[in-house]
Amino acid sequence: MSDGLGKAYLEDVHYRFASLKRLADGALAQTRTGFFTVIGPEDNSLAILVKHMSGNMIARWSDLSGDGEPVNRERDLEFIVQEDRSALMAQWERGWQTLFDALESLTPEALIDTITVRGEPLTIVAAINRQLAHYNYHVGQIVFLAKHFRGTDWQTLSIPKGQSERFNQEMRAKNETKG
Numbered sequence: 001m002s003d004g005l006g007k008a009y010l011e012d013v014h015y016r017f018a019s020l021k022r023l024a025d026g027a028l029a030q031t032r033t034g035f036f037t038v039i040g041p042e043d044n045s046l047a048i049l050v051k052h053m054s055g056n057m058i059a060r061w062s063d064l065s066g067d068g069e070p071v072n073r074e075r076d077l078e079f080i081v082q083e084d085r086s087a088l089m090a091q092w093e094r095g096w097q098t099l100f101d102a103l104e105s106l107t108p109e110a111l112i113d114t115i116t117v118r119g120e121p122l123t124i125v126a127a128i129n130r131q132l133a134h135y136n137y138h139v140g141q142i143v144f145l146a147k148h149f150r151g152t153d154w155q156t157l158s159i160p161k162g163q164s165e166r167f168n169q170e171m172r173a174k175n176e177t178k179g
Contacts, residue, residue: 003108004108006107006109009108009125010108014100014103017135023139023143023157027143027157028046028050030146030153031145031149031150034149035149036081036085039145039148046142046146047085048078049141049145050088050089050091052078053092054088054094054095055075055078055091056078056095057095057099058073060127060131061099061101061131062102064102064106064115067116067118068117069118099131115127143157
């Protein structure tokens with residue numbers, strides 16, 4: 001991978017992960033009730049999603065030279081919540097910080113290096129893409145649940161309904177001034 005392409009890729013994935021964190025944080029901030037509520041027998045609560053995602057981030061991003069599923073990770077315990085919200089949110093921040101620190105440490109040349117996750121060899125690019133898809137899946141669940149619990153008081157985290165054309169015009173005008 002060329003250095004220019006690798007640099008652009010690292011910048012883009014940093015932006016994508018940061019966008020996911022902002023989206024999840026915005027949803028979690030609106031949750032006054034329901035954080036620990038499971039809406040069905042096979043479902044996860046917001047608390048479980050926070051705990052699982054942060055556990056995954058710490059496991060996957062702490063040591064890119066080891067297996068991304070370290071033997072000391074107790075994944076099944078990520079789906080049992082005994083912590084309070086404050087402790088879970090501290091772990092959430094630690095997980096994201098671990099991810100961003102790992103991304104910062106990567107060079108464009110390293111992107112084609114091979115690492116393992118659960119014994120499966122992956123290029124760093126493939127491992128990053130895998131995690132981006134995984135976190136996107138769970139952030140969608142977080143937004144859905146937070147919106148469900150907030151109800152009619154929900155403040156949209158994206159383009160409000162009926163405002164698409166106005167948003168598109170603003171974006172075009174903004175980008176024209178950059179050009």
